[in-house]
Amino acid sequence: MAPPTPILTSEQVSRERERVQILKEKNKCELKSLTQHLCHAEAPGEYICVPFKRVFEKCLGHALEVTDADTNDIQGS
Amino acid sequence: MNSTIQAWLKTGSYAVRAVCFVHIIHTYVYEFTETRGESMLPTLAASNDYVHAFKKYKDGKNCKMGDCIVAVKPSDPDHRVCKRITGMPGDVILVDPSMGTQLDRLPSDVDEIDEDENFNTYIKVPKGHVWVTGDNLSHSLDSRTYNSLPMGLIRGKIVAANDFNQPFWSGSKGNFWGFRKIGNSFVNED
Numbered sequence: 180m181a182p183p184t185p186i187l188t189s190e191q192v193s194r195e196r197e198r199v200q201i202l203k204e205k206n207k208c209e210l211k212s213l214t215q216h217l218c219h220a221e222a223p224g225e226y227i228c229v230p231f232k233r234v235f236e237k238c239l240g241h242a243l244e245v246t247d248a249d250t251n252d253i254q255g256s
Numbered sequence: 257m258n259s260t261i262q263a264w265l266k267t268g269s270y271a272v273r274a275v276c277f278v279h280i281i282h283t284y285v286y287e288f289t290e291t292r293g294e295s296m297l298p299t300l301a302a303s304n305d306y307v308h309a310f311k312k313y314k315d316g317k318n319c320k321m322g323d324c325i326v327a328v329k330p331s332d333p334d335h336r337v338c339k340r341i342t343g344m345p346g347d348v349i350l351v352d353p354s355m356g357t358q359l360d361r362l363p364s365d366v367d368e369i370d371e372d373e374n375f376n377t378y379i380k381v382p383k384g385h386v387w388v389t390g391d392n393l394s395h396s397l398d399s400r401t402y403n404s405l406p407m408g409l410i411r412g413k414i415v416a417a418n419d420f421n422q423p424f425w426s427g428s429k430g431n432f433w434g435f436r437k438i439g440n441s442f443v444n445e446d
Contacts, residue, residue, distance in 0.1 A: 180330055181385050181404040187348065187378040195348050195378075210445040213322055213342060217354060218297040218392040228298045231354050231393060233342065234445060235321075242321065242347040247375050250353075 199236050199243045208238040284311050287412055289326070291338050295390030295397065299324065299438060300338060304420040307338065307438070309412035316386060316407030320344070322442025324414040325388070330402045338414060339398050339405075340441065343387025351377045352400050354393040386410075414438050 187195075202208050212235070218228040234250055235242040287309045294302045309326050313319050321344050329335040343349040355374045381387050385404035390396025399405060415438060419427070422434030430436045 180402075181406060182382055184379050184382060184403055186351070187380060189376065192348070192376065192378050211321075211442055212445040213340075213442045215340070215342075215354070215389065215391050215393050215441075216298055217394045218294065219394060220294075224302070226294070226297055226302075228392070233350075233353060235347075235349075235442075240346075242344070242349070244347075244349040244353070244378070246350055246353045 195243055199238050202238040203236065208236045211235045211237050211242070284314070286310060287326070294395045295392055296338050297392040299391045300417055301419050301421060306418045306420065307414045308416040309414050311412045313413035314411060316410040319386070319407070319410060319413060320440060320442065321347070322440040324438050326411050326414060327388070327405055328409040328411065330405060330409060336411065339388035339390055341386045342389045343381040343404070345381050345383045345385060347381045347387070348378050349381065349387055350375065351379055
């Protein structure tokens with residue numbers, strides 16, 4: 180099993196965002212995305228799937244997820 | 257009598273060698289196996305879908321973010337799982353951003369969603385582990401439940417699939433029983 184993995188504190192996340200921001204300014208980051216889905220059965224064997232995009236800043240080999248409420252138009256606007 | 261025994265021994269010998277050969281290929285080179293369950297919809301069908309997996313990616317060797325893998329289930333070693341890698345060692349990722357979405361909720365449930373919490377719950381993937389999630393985030397038992405997956409449990413990378421629900425030719429997913437490639441879904445964002 181995996182070792183205990185604590186949820187990062189807001190300070191740790193802020194530090195990570197600052198690090199990525201500095202690397203972004205040096206053009207060392209790539210914005211990448213990965214689309215998964217939210218599927219529900221409409222009838223036996225029939226599914227409706229809604230795409231759910233996740234966005235990442237990949238800098239120097241490591242990714243920081245930057246998915247937020249606007250990424251998938253969650254407000255339904 | 258003697259020649260009959262010799263013939264049987266020869267046949268048995270070839271049978272044992274054939275079984276060993278298949279076992280070695282299946283363990284170290286290539287596996288063709290059935291998948292079941294809704295967790296990888298719409299990439300893999302819920303039933304009658306068979307995947308082609310290459311074993312050179314065993315133990316996570318050369319696996320990348322966005323790859324589809326087959327692994328031993330950490331909570332039940334007798335079972336295998338097919339999942340997508342959504343976090344590599346050292347990556348800082350959200351545990352479950354889909355929980356913060358209203359895309360698949362009833363209007364009556366929308367008020368209960370705490371968006372801020374779901375878009376601020378980050379973890380750092382430990383060394384030697386990957387974060388895996390099913391493509392169907394609504395019905396998948398994955399790293400969100402059993403934490404990161406040790407790379408040593410990865411048995412191979414899925415590169416293609418056949419859907420035997422499809423006709424032999426001209427099916428909606430492709431010819432030859434819905435044959436299609438399963439690629440890496442981690443792409444550059446415009």
